[in-house]
Each structure stands twice: as C-alpha cells, then as structure tokens.
C-alpha cells in the first residue's frame with residue numbers, strides 16, 4: 001500500500017455521476033453525496049473522510065493505494081488486517097479493513113502481513129496422526145488459554161477451541177472448527193503464547209482433507225469417465241461452434257435448481 005496523495009483533507013468533487021463506470025469506488029463514494037466528514041488518523045496522520053466508508057475505502061479516499069493488503073474486498077482473502085484504537089477506549093482492536101467501518105477519531109494502521117512461524121514439510125510423507133502436527137508445531141503447547149485469539153477472529157472461529165482440539169489429538173474436529181479460516185493472521189498478532197494458529201490449522205485441514213476424510217466416490221467415478229474419454233466427442237463438437245452460438249448455448253443450458261432433489265437429473269442425460 002502506498003500514499004499517492006499527501007493532502008490530508010481531500011474534499012474535491014469529481015464532477016461525474018456516481019454511475020459513471022470510469023469512476024473508482026473511492027470517487028463514487030465522493031459523488032454519492034454529501035456525507036458527513038469525520039476525522040480519522042491513518043498511520044499517525046489526520047485525514048477527513050466521509051462517514052460510513054469501510055476503512056479500506058476511507059484509506060483510498062485519503063489517497064492511499066492498496067498494492068498489498070487487499071485482495072477480495074469481501075472479507076474472504078484475509079489480506080487486509082488492520083489495527084486500530086478508538087478514542088477514550090484503552091483497548092486495541094484488530095479487524096479487516098474491507099469489513100470494518102471508520103469511526104470518528106479512530107487511529108489505525110494497516111497490517112497486511114503478520115510474521116508467523118510456518119513449518120516446511122513434504123505433505124506426501126505426513127501421516128494422519130496428531131504427532132505429526134506436534135512435531136512440526138511444538139509451540140501448540142505454549143497456548144495459555146487466554147482466548148485472545150478467539151476475541152479477534154473476524155470469522156468468529158472459536159480459535160482457542162481449535163487449539164484445544166489439536167492438543168487433544170483431534171485433527172478432524174480442528175479441521176471442521178477452523179473451516180472458515182481466511183488466514184488473515186490476526187489471531188497470531190494477539191497470541192501471548194506465540195502460536196502461529198492459522199498455519200497450524202491449515203496443516204490440520206490439509207491432513208483431514210487429504211488423508212482422513214472419506215474419498216468422494218462420485219469424484220473418483222467422474223475422473224475415471226474423463227480419463228476414459230467419455231466427454232471427448234462432446235467437447236470436440238463444442239469447439240467447432242463459433243463464439244456467439246456458444247454463448248447462446250451456455251445461456252440456454254439447464255441449471256440445477258436451488259434445493260433440487262437429491263436424485264435430480266437434467267433432461268439431457270447424455271453426459272452423465
């Protein structure tokens with residue numbers, strides 16, 4: 001992330017309609033309206049930004065450009081960790097810049113990456129037993145049980161419960177409980193035991209997905225059909241169709257209804 005514009009107080013109107021597709025999100029924020037301006041402190045400097053913006057949009061409004069620390073803008077990639085304080089509140093907060101909204105006089109800084117020990121391993125050689133995790137991440141047992149990790153998790157994962165499951169040797173439980181982890185690393189930033197929770201949990205999910213969960217039989221069947229060339233003829237036919245025709249065909253395709261019966265089948269069963 002870098003700051004392109006040094007002006008701490010950017011209030012100019014763009015002169016364009018907010019529906020103009022050439023406008024950036026930040027410009028649209030300006031044009032939509034006459035939002036109340038509030039002061040925020042970004043990396044120690046005061047900026048006036050429209051109320052109601054996410055921290056990410058407010059930073060862009062203030063002139064910052066995200067080069068790192070932003071991926072999806074939707075709370076999924078975990079790239080936009082941010083640390084902030086609110087006036088009159090002794091606590092330090094962490095959250096995702098794309099999900100948290102600015103508040104007057106908040107003091108914030110971006111933390112797109114937080115250093116954490118990440119073990120190297122040859123996954124093929126890892127056995128699906130907890131001892132493999134203990135060996136690679138002995139710091140698992142440094143957990144003090146303070147639960148600070150759970151309090152900061154933007155995905156509301158019970159982080160300490162995942163650590164406990166692993167300490168008890170339950171890889172499956174740990175994988176399931178941490179399924180929605182987005183690897184933002186905010187848990188690590190608050191951990192007094194210096195655990196790299198998100199890397200440990202990722203290993204647990206890899207072991208569970210690759211070596212513990214039952215194999216999906218329908219997937220094996222499908223891979224077999226593909227390798228045996230079942231779809232070759234159909235694909236060759238599609239390749240002969242020109243782009244426009246192909247688009248029409250795609251738009252007309254039969255889509256499985258939401259909440260379809262378990263044994264739902266399309267009308268054309270040639271390629272099942």
Ligand code: FES
Nearest residue numbers: 072073077078098
């Ligand atoms: S930009 Fe992806 S989580 Fe915020």
